[in-house]
Amino acid sequence: MFSDFSKALGQLGDKRFQSVLFKGLGLTVALLVAIYLAFVWVIGVFVPDTFTLPFIGEITWIDNALSIGSFFLMIGLSVFLMVPVASAFTGIFLEEVSEAVEDVHYPGLPEVPRQSLSDIVMDSLGFLGVIVLANLIALVLYLILNIAAPVIFWALNGFLLGREYFQMVAMRRLGREGAKAARKRHMPEIWLAGALMAIPLTIPVVNLLIPVLGAATFTHMFMRLEGKAQTSEPPGSAVRH
Numbered sequence: 061m062f063s064d065f066s067k068a069l070g071q072l073g074d075k076r077f078q079s080v081l082f083k084g085l086g087l088t089v090a091l092l093v094a095i096y097l098a099f100v101w102v103i104g105v106f107v108p109d110t111f112t113l114p115f116i117g118e119i120t121w122i123d124n125a126l127s128i129g130s131f132f133l134m135i136g137l138s139v140f141l142m143v144p145v146a147s148a149f150t151g152i153f154l155e156e157v158s159e160a161v162e163d164v165h166y167p168g169l170p171e172v173p174r175q176s177l178s179d180i181v182m183d184s185l186g187f188l189g190v191i192v193l194a195n196l197i198a199l200v201l202y203l204i205l206n207i208a209a210p211v212i213f214w215a216l217n218g219f220l221l222g223r224e225y226f227q228m229v230a231m232r233r234l235g236r237e238g239a240k241a242a243r244k245r246h247m248p249e250i251w252l253a254g255a256l257m258a259i260p261l262t263i264p265v266v267n268l269l270i271p272v273l274g275a276a277t278f279t280h281m282f283m284r285l286e287g288k289a290q291t292s293e294p295p296g297s298a299v300r301h
Contacts, residue, residue, distance in 0.1 A: 061256075063085065064280035064281045065273070067280050068159075071164060074160055074164065076160040077272065080157055080160075081272050086099060089117075092135075096134040099133070114266040138264055139262045139263075140195075140262075142261045142268075143191060143195070143221070146257075146271045146274065147184070147187050147191045148184060148188050150187065150275070153271060153272060154189045158229060161279040162279070166283055187223075187227075194220060195216070210262075213258070214255050218256070218258040219251050219255075220254070221257055222250040222257070223247075223254065225257075225274055225278040227243055228230070230242050230283045242285070245285075249285070
């Protein structure tokens with residue numbers, strides 16, 4: 061498992077990796093900025109530009125102070141937002157990352173049929189919906205068991221992200237049903253790898269690298285655990301040169 065991550069980390073210098081990484085960084089920043097601006101707009105709606113307090117006089121800075129505070133709040137919320145962001149990005153980045161890994165580490169593999177955009181979007185949205193719903197339900201546990209909240213967060217999202225990443229990597233070569241069967245065979249290791257992915261997702265700035273590294277790591281994991289996929293050729297495919 062750690063060798064899988066080490067191989068993924070060693071490929072950060074790959075131009076294809078860098079291209080995907082920069083796209084991910086741009087989209088992540090855009091998402092956070094959009095949420096921040098929406099939050100500031102809501103503050104502006106409910107907080108007047110000026111108001112008067114008895115014995116103090118006119119106050120004009122409260123909306124600015126709240127807006128500045130909302131910016132730091134958005135940075136803090138990125139710790140939690142990166143989990144659904146990582147899930148949403150899977151459908152956008154996984155194919156390109158997996159191909160870059162295979163070209164370098166597993167040359168000669170048979171080509172895989174490209175999934176339709178609609179299938180990718182539907183799968184990604186399905187996983188994203190499960191992650192959002194599960195975390196909303198788990199929010200009760202986070203509030204009740206506040207000391208254990210980080211462990212619950214990592215365990216829950218490790219399971220969900222590991223399940224998603226392995227499933228979408230495996231589907232490329234085994235199909236939907238074959239991927240589900242492979243996932244069930246290796247679920248303990250997949251869960252652990254997902255948890256190790258979820259932990260750095262809660263570290264600001266570092267978390268921006270994790271979706272790409274996660275896709276690469278799970279590609280290596282799939283090839284290690286399901287070695288027969290290296291020689292299996294899907295119908296209508298051609299060997300990659």
